[in-house]
Amino acid sequence: MQIIEHRLHHDDGSPYSFVETPNKSGRMNPQYVVMHYTAGPSAQQAINWLGNSRAKASAHVVIGRDGEITQMVDFNTVAWHAGRSNWQGIRGLNHHSVGIELSNAGPLMRSGDEWVSWFGQQYASNEVVEAVHKNQTQMRGWHLYTPKQLYAALDLSALLIEHYGLKDVLGHDDIAPTRKTDPGPAFPMDSFRAHLFGRPDIIEDEEVFETTARLHIRSGAGSQYRPLKGSPLPANTRLSIIAEQGSWRQVEVLDEVNGLMDLEGWVHGRYIRLVS
Ligand SMILES: [Zn+2]
Structure with missing residues (x-):
């Protein structure tokens, strides 16, 4: 085109x-x-x-x-x-x-084995993914x-x-x-x-990231999980990435934060950037 x-x-x-x-x-x-x-x-x-x-x-x-x-x-x-x-x-x-x-x-609502839209049309489960929206806390069909x-x-x-x-x-x-x-x-x-x-979607272990803003670190990969003790992380806190799930990153905090060391949890990937 x-x-x-x-x-x-x-x-x-x-x-x-x-x-x-x-x-x-x-x-x-x-x-x-x-x-x-x-x-x-x-x-x-x-x-x-x-x-x-x-x-x-x-x-x-x-x-x-x-x-x-x-x-x-x-x-x-x-x-x-x-x-x-x-x-x-x-x-x-x-x-x-x-x-x-x-x-x-x-978004779709469950109706028996099927899913139904706000306008009343039904969809089979193989046309639907169940997920929590990044700005919401409840699981829904999409x-x-x-x-x-x-x-x-x-x-x-x-x-x-x-x-x-x-x-x-x-x-x-x-x-x-x-x-x-x-x-x-x-x-x-x-x-x-x-x-x-061309943004990398596979991240190597050795890379160091930092937070770009004050950022909650949570017990799981989603905003529905509670912030950990020590949260929020200040801006420019250094992190390394352990795992990824969707747009969430499981991280190890490399700096001492709010008096805590060895903090480990989940943050939203949008608010961190690569520093090395
Ligand atoms: Zn729109």
């Missing part, structure tokens, strides 16, 4: 399908990709809704479960996908990001993305990063963590970013 005048085209020069929406505003220079799920039954339903002025919402593209991409807003034009949001001091990510909607039912859909999103993200020099790929749940849960735990954000930015 390629981008010509801010629209997606196939390698042979033919355009991807484009469905106009009135839900857009001025020009922008994108710096990020923001991933979303549609929380709906199909890509077509999402496209119909986002193309309707009553929705007061839109995205640059919608990716179906078959991997088919439909564009709705030019990549240099503001789409309305992020809402109240902020990331590293930037407020209102609509003005700074390309929004990608992935057709997905979102509709899985399809491999075709994830590969399409990966290809498109790589192209956008190259074409616009984007800085990062984020989730709506990263930039609006108190309001939003999409794309949620079923989206493989860590490996996605590792593919796109």
